[in-house]
Amino acid sequence: MKYQNFDRTVVYRNLRKKAKTFDFSLKDNLDSKRAAKCVTPMAAGLKYSWAAKQVDNETIGLLQTAADKQEAIKKYIEVLNGKIMNTGENRKVLHHLTRGQQKRSVTEDGKNIGKFYQKELSRFSNFAAAVHKGKFKGATGKPFTTVVQIGIGGSDLGPRAMYLALENWAAANGVKKMEAKFISNVDPDDASNVTASCLLEETLFILVSKSGTTQETLANELFVKEKLKKAGLDSSKHMIAVTSETSPLAKNSAYLDSFYIDDYVGGRYSSTSAVGGCVLSLAFGPDVFKEFLAGAAEADKMALEPNILQNAALLDALIGVWERNFMGYPYTAVLPYSQALFRFPAHLQQMDMESNGKRVNRNGEPVKYETGPVIFGEPGTNGQHSFYQLLHQGTSIIPLQFIAFKESQKDDDVKVGGSTSQNKLNANLAAQITAFAKGQDSKDKNKEFPGGRPSSLIYGKKLTPAALGSLLAHFENKVMFQGFIWNLNSFDQEGVQLGKVLTKKVLQGKYGDTALEAFSKMLGV
């Protein structure tokens, strides 16, 4: 396997040369023919449209060469085969195995990891089913109606975004079993607020920390335990843990049960493991969670395709590289035209920025090109009435990633002026794609739209569990492929460590730095 910095390849120089003289007008090129041609299939019936991206045939050819030369597919197979791809922490990267559909066998110290994840999937599926059947009840004998996840970062953003994405769908399809809530921030107002909104007697808490040592999560655990105690409830009947088998939380009688993950599933890739699986299975039932996994597994399979025109995750990754390194765009906006995906951009923000926000390659050597962009976004049409002004008429160009579905989740709609709200939603999106690409001339320059703002569109029939799994895995694989092109280790996060060390110093009163002490005092610590 060849691990080389991107700028060591011939194709990097050719892409640079190409970009210098690139004069591709979206206004002139974007028509129905291009819209029909530039579509790549995705899992669960979704499609990736890249017609409104600034790429021509030659660009696509060069990007295919980049994928080939950086051996993107071969490296993905290395991931699946359990090679040490998290070089910084000397770990395998096995979140794909959590989809439960992978036939590959990865073993470590004689343990079959895929089977381990399968077993946990089966265990928490059974647990959720038992809760729904009333086999587990709260300390006063009341059935559980609410589940509260206590976790932060990867133990929060992904599961929360997935829950919100399916909440309406589940309600409309009669499979919503429990209400889910989330406590993440160490700000005590967060835990106070969530616990105050729950009937504690009917609430099951899930404590999620892989290491079992996450400061915020442990503080919030104690916060919750004190609330339960005050309510006269035995906390061990109201709490389960999701952690690694070696953590202090494992096999601990303080919890009703514990479900396991391991070091080969990074937090930001853990939505398909027990970290997302417990809360989603409790909220919607294990079958819904398995449909979600099936969508992700199908996406993983499609990501094995070497032809970039048939591999949406790889193509999306490469177009992102083109925009970041050669067009010089330092950000990407993720804009779902679906209120259910309200927190999906926040999850992608973590997944992408924590994975590829790196200055050194997988061997710890500085790279001389830009890596991960800033990711941000809000749902449409809301964003149209907010920051789209800058997207249309600002001095910078921001690549856009739209997501949309033909049908709403609840099919509870109204017709005003001859069109449903769902029609209006998608009419707005079609209008935006066109407006961003083509712009509009005007004598009054304040009313002129320069156009040339590139966008892609992921679209499907309806946001179902399988479609959501497809969407999630698409972005996970996209980010992984970008890491391969950039020769990064996308699976560690050393950038979070220094803050932890300094926080400890503050809390121990051993600052060792006058500024650190001054800021601590200013903040009343």
Add this chain to the structure above:
Amino acid sequence: MKYQNFDRTVVYRNLRKKAKTFDFSLKDNLDSKRAAKCVTPMAAGLKYSWAAKQVDNETIGLLQTAADKQEAIKKYIEVLNGKIMNTGENRKVLHHLTRGQQKRSVTEDGKNIGKFYQKELSRFSNFAAAVHKGKFKGATGKPFTTVVQIGIGGSDLGPRAMYLALENWAAANGVKKMEAKFISNVDPDDASNVTASCLLEETLFILVSKSGTTQETLANELFVKEKLKKAGLDSSKHMIAVTSETSPLAKNSAYLDSFYIDDYVGGRYSSTSAVGGCVLSLAFGPDVFKEFLAGAAEADKMALEPNILQNAALLDALIGVWERNFMGYPYTAVLPYSQALFRFPAHLQQMDMESNGKRVNRNGEPVKYETGPVIFGEPGTNGQHSFYQLLHQGTSIIPLQFIAFKESQKDDDVKVGGSTSQNKLNANLAAQITAFAKGQDSKDKNKEFPGGRPSSLIYGKKLTPAALGSLLAHFENKVMFQGFIWNLNSFDQEGVQLGKVLTKKVLQGKYGDTALEAFSKMLGV
């Protein structure tokens, strides 16, 4: 008054020269002395610390000159005096008058605008008090317990962020009168979800649209009316309107009452008008809303100070300009260490990006320098476990704007390992400021932190209504001052128009563009 493009000034060239040879090390310079010195007072007892920004005395001197040469304070006084500062739409800009504390008299066609805002403030205060006293009740005679705002963009983001910011504070202080919810997106799942979560008999809806023609808002109004009808409730007893006096919604018997704004308060600046005032007064009582206004009014007054070291909004604006135009940073992250400010970054994203995301100056002539940056953010400590990796170790530098309070809002806390959660929250922030500024060397380059990541910190004792008003007005005035430096009209938003025009074409089936038609069909419109 001199309106000139920024690059026409001598100080622009001097700042460029300065930046070229600027070699200011935060690592070497940031100590307790600098932390103590670089603090500027704000309204309601807040403070603005800029010690961890990359500015030296000479930079400050040049920025003062930039403020003076671009006549920032004089232009602000022009705003207050009712000059036509929204040049594109030929309108005054009078949101400062909505704070209700301004003594200045601005008249138009014989009408005193400040008095008009005062009168509306008094009207909706009385209305809210009457609702709380049970003088208005739902169609079945039940008192109103929930208020739902229907609006989008400026009629949603600001009021929603302000409500969430004060919800806990109000609960802890026994002044929470009603639960507030918000419907904004035209995605029918949004309205369906919110209405399904309400007891309609006890719910009062506020329809907010200045023009009375906002597509999304009118669709959602009908959605809500159909739900009320199905529930056998007379919608005119469950709905009030906030609109302009000339809109179709004004003085309309379809509503219980109507409250007015006018064209001189832009949507993104309307949180202190009836747009924010009705929902906040209903939720927390009119007195709380008035405390919020008082904080904003004090901030407006302090923003009149010409010395940038004593004018936090102006200084913040200028440092932002320094970072955008001369240091070359195209984004700013807003990071509140306060869960209550969860949606504050989304509001700032609109306020900033819609105001200054412009390519032409106030006369419609293209500018040759960068204007408004991309704004994004999430609360700490959550963000630490998410995108901070890129902030610390990515290839790009992203300026940071922290916000924090010594005390939590609810004072419901727990001690773990010798420190409260509130202590941990702020210890984390002090650690982050230091880590971003100073970094850390390491032989293992993957564990090295380059530092030199600039941040500012707004801090105070507690997030109260007055503190929130101070915070809101700080950013409004900051964005206004940046617009003056860049010679922009920060008060129109022509960039939203083209999308509206094309959406209409789609809904009428008269595409006029093959790509627009193709994307519409793909999306099932």
